[in-house]
Amino acid sequence: MEQIYPKQQNKCKLVKAKPESIKLLLQYSKALNIVNHKGLTFENNLN
Amino acid sequence: MQLQVADSILVQNYISGDEKSLEILINKHNQRLTSFIYSKVQDRAIAEDIFQDTFIKVIRTLKRGAYNEEGKFLPWVMRIAHNLIIDHFRRNKRMPKFEGSEDFNIFSVLGDNKLDAERQLIKDQIDSDLTLLIEELPDDQKEVLVMRIYKDMSFKEISENTGVSINTALGRMRYALINLRKIIEKNNIVLTN
Numbered sequence: 001m002e003q004i005y006p007k008q009q010n011k012c013k014l015v016k017a018k019p020e021s022i023k024l025l026l027q028y029s030k031a032l033n034i035v036n037h038k039g040l041t042f043e044n045n046l047n
Numbered sequence: 048m049q050l051q052v053a054d055s056i057l058v059q060n061y062i063s064g065d066e067k068s069l070e071i072l073i074n075k076h077n078q079r080l081t082s083f084i085y086s087k088v089q090d091r092a093i094a095e096d097i098f099q100d101t102f103i104k105v106i107r108t109l110k111r112g113a114y115n116e117e118g119k120f121l122p123w124v125m126r127i128a129h130n131l132i133i134d135h136f137r138r139n140k141r142m143p144k145f146e147g148s149e150d151f152n153i154f155s156v157l158g159d160n161k162l163d164a165e166r167q168l169i170k171d172q173i174d175s176d177l178t179l180l181i182e183e184l185p186d187d188q189k190e191v192l193v194m195r196i197y198k199d200m201s202f203k204e205i206s207e208n209t210g211v212s213i214n215t216a217l218g219r220m221r222y223a224l225i226n227l228r229k230i231i232e233k234n235n236i237v238l239t240n
Contacts, residue, residue, distance in 0.1 A: 013086075015085045017099070032107070043107070
């Protein structure tokens with residue numbers, strides 16, 4: 001049977017974000033504090 | 048055996064203050080989301096940046112209580128990433144870089160500024176959507192926004208024509224933009240070209 005696979009491989013590659021990026025996001029989340037006051041929303045970063 | 052907790056439960060737990068749920072959510076979707084971004088931008092560092100920006104938006108939306116659990120969590124996150132990817136390419140389009148590769152085409156830099164047929168269609172659609180959105184604004188804000196954006200009048204001219212102070216006109220313009228954004232967010236409208 002004729003092989004019909006393309007020569008060029010698919011550019012799709014499985015990659016993951018680095019652990020440092022995830023750590024940064026988790027720290028950002030812990031530091032972010034949202035305060036609601038009379039219908040207004042304030043963001044505080046507690047760092 | 049590892050127990051898979053549904054995204055909706057993790058999201059609810061996170062909103063209730065459980066930071067560990069966020070970690071689980073990030074790790075659960077890390078590979079899928081990063082691979083999706085990488086498949087579009089083909090650059091590890093940029094993919095990493097967009098991944099971070101995506102989750103920063105996710106965190107802010109969840110913490111503000113603005114998340115609507117109508118759709119699924121992952122498609123929502125993918126949509127945020129998709130919009131950020133578009134923003135990335137748009138920025139690069141404004142500042143094209145010379146890559147120096149063999150397949151460099153001089154016309155990619157010297158092209159004319161006119162939109163192609165497809166982009167023109169999209170732009171027309173966005174313009175008409177925007178016109179409908181502006182109709183939703185209160186009359187005083189709509190009046191200032193139309194004069195400023197569509198009639199290109201200065202705030203001094205607007206103030207003279209409407210009989211209010213320049214500061215009031217500025218304030219109305221500001222609220223018009225804030226309200227437009229609110230309507231866009233509330234209705235999940237995507238205005239991109």
